[in-house]
Amino acid sequence: MGFNFNRLTVKAQEIVQSAIEITQNNNNQIIEPEHLLAAMLQDKSNIAYSLLQKTGGNIDNVKIKINELLEKLPKVSGSGIGNQQMSNSTAKLFDIAAEEARSLKDEYVSNEHILIALSEDKGNAGQLLRDNGISRNIILSALKDVRGNQRVTSQNPEDTYKALEKYGRNLNEAATQGKLDPVIGRDEEIRRVLQVLSRRTKNNPVLIGEPGVGKTAIAEGLAHRIISGDVPENLKSKQIIALDMGALVAGTQFRGQFEERMKAVLKEVQSSNGEIILFIDELHTLIGAGAVSGSMDAANILKPA
Incomplete structure (x- = not known):
């Protein structure tokens, strides 16, 4: 045959x-x-x-x-x-x-x-x-x-290989290479984020504020602190990965393609045993992101995770 x-x-x-x-x-x-x-x-x-x-x-x-x-x-x-x-x-x-x-x-x-x-x-x-x-x-x-x-379970398996590398940006690396500006005057907010991240459960901080007040800067400031060792012991080895929703959604015109990529990202985060902090900029874009012809959007995929 x-x-x-x-x-x-x-x-x-x-x-x-x-x-x-x-x-x-x-x-x-x-x-x-x-x-x-x-x-x-x-x-x-x-x-x-x-x-x-x-x-x-x-x-x-x-x-x-x-x-x-x-x-x-x-x-x-x-x-x-x-x-x-x-x-x-x-x-x-x-x-x-x-x-x-x-x-x-x-x-x-x-x-x-x-x-x-x-x-x-x-x-x-x-x-x-x-x-x-x-x-x-x-x-x-x-x-x-x-x-x-990862295993080859679809006809587009390459989308799921090294998903975080493809669809994310390592803020620790960017801070080490001097690509992030120093953050001044946000000590209280960064300290509060560190406090929430250090919890055993309910440890997902959400930053809410007007456009341009420096919400993203807090995540960048956190990356600076991690590489300089100015964080609690349990956070010293963590990597902050900023999820690129544009790259994640790009080219996913068929049902199931977006879910596949999103699940690959989540699987990598979960398999890191808590060593990766996933930073999602513009959180509201998760609603409806990647939803085509009845498939789930990013928000619904993230719920169980």
């Missing part, structure tokens, strides 16, 4: 389409693993490219060598162009990728699974990766770093 291409994630389908285009542009008739690897190296936005960077392998050399390998593949002309077929080794590659997805308890086959399968390939593409220090175990180690405990 052949591989079901409906099991591919959207990004994986894009890579396959890109590989077909590379095959056509190179006047090849057979789609080989080399074409898939070349497609992954072209698209810097996909997870496979991020993994290749994290492995510490020699990507520049891989890029040069893959083009040399493509040049050596048999070329066709005339009626043969545009009638691309998959080689047996490429078909087997997708079967191995499906096995990798199953072993990682993923529901869809994503680019990371195809990359792992490529690293085990017995042909030139796999050998090229291994020769440049990119093996299966190294990719799996990098994968754990990129996606943590």
